[in-house]
Amino acid sequence: SAAETLLPVRSSSAFKEKGVLTPEEFVAAGDFLVGACPTWSWEAGEAGKKRPYLPEDKQFLVTRNIPCLCRAKDLLQGKMDEEMVELQEGQQEADAWVATGGSTNTEDIEKIADMSLGDDEPKEAEAGESQGGGEAEAAVEGKQEDRGGEESDSDDIPDMEDFVVEEEDDTVTINPRTAVSSSDAQEDDNKILKTRTYDISVTYDKYYQTPRFWLIGYDESRQLLKPELALEDVSAEHAEKTVTIDMHPHIPLSSASIHPCKHAHVMKKLLDNLSEGGKEPSVEHYLVIFLKFIASIVPTIDYDYTMAADIGG
Amino acid sequence: MTESLRFLELASAPDVSFWARLAELKLNEYKLSEDPIPVVGHYRASANNFASPLILTSASFDLETTYENQIRMEGEVVLLNTLESMKTFERKKAGLSCIERIDEDVGSGAWVEASSKLNRFVVVCFADLKQYTFYYWVCVPAVKAASPMISKTVEEGAGQDVCTACYEYYKGTKGRTPFWIVEGGGGDTPFRCRGIGEYDRCEKKEEVIVAFVDPSDATGSPGWPLRNFLWFVASSLWGAKTVRVLCLKEEKLGRFSTTSSVLHTVDVPPESGEDKGKTIAAVGWEHNAKGGLGPRSVNLASTLDPKQRASAAM
Numbered sequence: 155s156a157a158e159t160l161l162p163v164r165s166s167s168a169f170k171e172k173g174v175l176t177p178e179e180f181v182a183a184g185d186f187l188v189g190a191c192p193t194w195s196w197e198a199g200e201a202g203k204k205r206p207y208l209p210e211d212k213q214f215l216v217t218r219n220i221p222c223l224c225r226a227k228d229l230l231q232g233k234m235d236e237e238m239v240e241l242q243e244g245q246q247e248a249d250a251w252v253a254t255g256g257s258t259n260t261e262d263i264e265k266i267a268d269m270s271l272g273d274d275e276p277k278e279a280e281a282g283e284s285q286g287g288g289e290a291e292a293a294v295e296g297k298q299e300d301r302g303g304e305e306s307d308s309d310d311i312p313d314m315e316d317f318v319v320e321e322e323d324d325t326v327t328i329n330p331r332t333a334v335s336s337s338d339a340q341e342d343d344n345k346i347l348k349t350r351t352y353d354i355s356v357t358y359d360k361y362y363q364t365p366r367f368w369l370i371g372y373d374e375s376r377q378l379l380k381p382e383l384a385l386e387d388v389s390a391e392h393a394e395k396t397v398t399i400d401m402h403p404h405i406p407l408s409s410a411s412i413h414p415c416k417h418a419h420v421m422k423k424l425l426d427n428l429s430e431g432g433k434e435p436s437v438e439h440y441l442v443i444f445l446k447f448i449a450s451i452v453p454t455i456d457y458d459y460t461m462a463a464d465i466g467g
Numbered sequence: 468m469t470e471s472l473r474f475l476e477l478a479s480a481p482d483v484s485f486w487a488r489l490a491e492l493k494l495n496e497y498k499l500s501e502d503p504i505p506v507v508g509h510y511r512a513s514a515n516n517f518a519s520p521l522i523l524t525s526a527s528f529d530l531e532t533t534y535e536n537q538i539r540m541e542g543e544v545v546l547l548n549t550l551e552s553m554k555t556f557e558r559k560k561a562g563l564s565c566i567e568r569i570d571e572d573v574g575s576g577a578w579v580e581a582s583s584k585l586n587r588f589v590v591v592c593f594a595d596l597k598q599y600t601f602y603y604w605v606c607v608p609a610v611k612a613a614s615p616m617i618s619k620t621v622e623e624g625a626g627q628d629v630c631t632a633c634y635e636y637y638k639g640t641k642g643r644t645p646f647w648i649v650e651g652g653g654g655d656t657p658f659r660c661r662g663i664g665e666y667d668r669c670e671k672k673e674e675v676i677v678a679f680v681d682p683s684d685a686t687g688s689p690g691w692p693l694r695n696f697l698w699f700v701a702s703s704l705w706g707a708k709t710v711r712v713l714c715l716k717e718e719k720l721g722r723f724s725t726t727s728s729v730l731h732t733v734d735v736p737p738e739s740g741e742d743k744g745k746t747i748a749a750v751g752w753e754h755n756a757k758g759g760l761g762p763r764s765v766n767l768a769s770t771l772d773p774k775q776r777a778s779a780a781m
Contacts, residue, residue, distance in 0.1 A: 328685065
């Protein structure tokens with residue numbers, strides 16, 4: 155945002171007083187997290203989106219391919235309103251987390267079905283391959299010239315039925331999809347359908363001077379999820395108020411994010427509680443604590459491998 | 468009571484940043500070139516009973532990218548100019564040329580320093596940049612041996628000592644070592660890990676355990692990358708009859724799990740003189756979401772199309 159570009163970067167430490175971080179402290183806390191929980195790693199992100207106040211190769215933190223086996227509303231037994239995507243409602247609650255943005259009008263990500271290849275006739279296919287193989291180079295050269303012809307202007311899903319495939323008669327390969335559906339087919343199919351995976355990232359938000367949590371989801375066949383659908387994996391009270399859909403700062407993608415406007419406030423409280431309990435948390439522990447707090451907002455996304463990490467003391 | 472050892476396919480997982488970077492490079496750098504583009508992918512041990520895919524991101528184009536606790540795999544992207552040429556792409560040849568590269572790395576000994584070189588991958592794809600749609604098909608080629616590996620025993624779980632020893636060894640290897648040797652553990656001798664190239668120096672070969680960072684979440688079926696190890700190394704190089712492989716899975720905090728790691732004993736049929744060399748076929752083209760052999764596609768108009776991005780930002 156414009157405000158973000160104009161604001162100076164926080165330079166003095168105030169994590170205990172205000173629950174905020176300087177970029178240096180974010181890096182220190184990130185290093186601690188990566189060391190304690192190797193499922194997390196630093197990423198450099200897109201070259202054009204690097205923030206100068208963070209090291210080149212430590213722009214944000216990522217943990218990938220985190221399973222999410224069921225939706226948050228299944229966990230809460232219907233407590234969640236069907237209309238939870240109506241973010242606007244949250245705005246009316248005076249002391250609610252600020253509802254920003256509302257839903258975007260992002261077009262549906264059109265799910266193009268994977269193409270079937272007539273794999274039931276290996277013999278014929280094999281014959282076809284040996285024929286087609288010889289022509290391959292000619293075909294490639296011929297097509298280079300007329301790239302971007304009619305075909306790519308068409309809205310239709312290209313017909314790939316004529317893909318020539320030699321069925322690899324390899325009985326020792328297990329296809330992950332068929333592997334599960336053999337035993338209790340219905341239940342397992344159900345499990346597959348509900349299983350999403352998330353790439354989770356934590357960026358530094360210069361305006362709020364706190365970490366910011368992002369969810370990029372994939373459905374059971376690894377198609378990118380519409381960001382709005384990620385709201386199904388956020389607990390009801392937060393889905394209505396605190397989750398927004400914005401451009402990710404380092405990846406060319408709009409994705410669901412937990413708005414950081416109250417993070418500093420909550421973090422200060424949590425740090426105070428730890429201090430009162432006799433544990434003196436250092437700034438390195440900030441992200442570990444932060445992720446525990448976020449875990450309550452996304453109850454079915456089991457990313458929190460940090461439980462055993464020793465904090466305080 | 469013999470059962471073929473089966474391997475779980477390593478699913479591919481290219482993310483949005485991978486396609487965005489590829490589209491950008493196509494427009495500004497590769498243009499109409501269809502030359503293979505070297506890339507790196509990463510996978511890790513299965514964690515929390517969830518298989519790890521082969522992860523491809525924008526960092527895949529930076530060949531020096533390494534992560535702690537993630538196995539690096541070298542590969543290439545073949546970016547074709549038409550959908551038509553995807554149909555005629557010589558997949559067999561592409562698979563075999565990967566196998567040849569691996570064969571060279573085994574021959575030269577390069578695999579000893581980086582046993583990750585026992586596996587490679589190829590992504591053949593077509594980028595329809597007007598529609599922001601990417602068609603792709605990934606192969607992690609494995610040698611299809613003349614006769615299958617036989618699974619003799621499968622023991623679930625592993626001791627804390629061996630898991631700790633393995634983790635201590637693994638964490639310093641920057642993801643270039645999915646395979647290593649574990650010795651000892653009998654009586655008072657502690658477990659000791661050493662490089663995979665030191666097999667010849669092991670005194671009791673029958674007691675050697677090969678540790679394997681296993682992306683598979685299936686107990687009875689190790690992950691795909693083990694397949695080339697068994698063929699290229701255990702069978703061809705060592706001439707072993709039986710190998711014990713400790714398939715290491717992760718638990719929370721990235722350490723190796725004592726409960727979900729699995730010890731496999733595998734009978735390795737030696738390639739007989741007659742079969743040697745001529746039986747090579749490469750398998751490993753990925754199944755798509757329908758479970759058939761075929762390409763996948765992904766449409767990223769909502770994230771990459773500047774028009775849609777602009778309207779979404781309103």
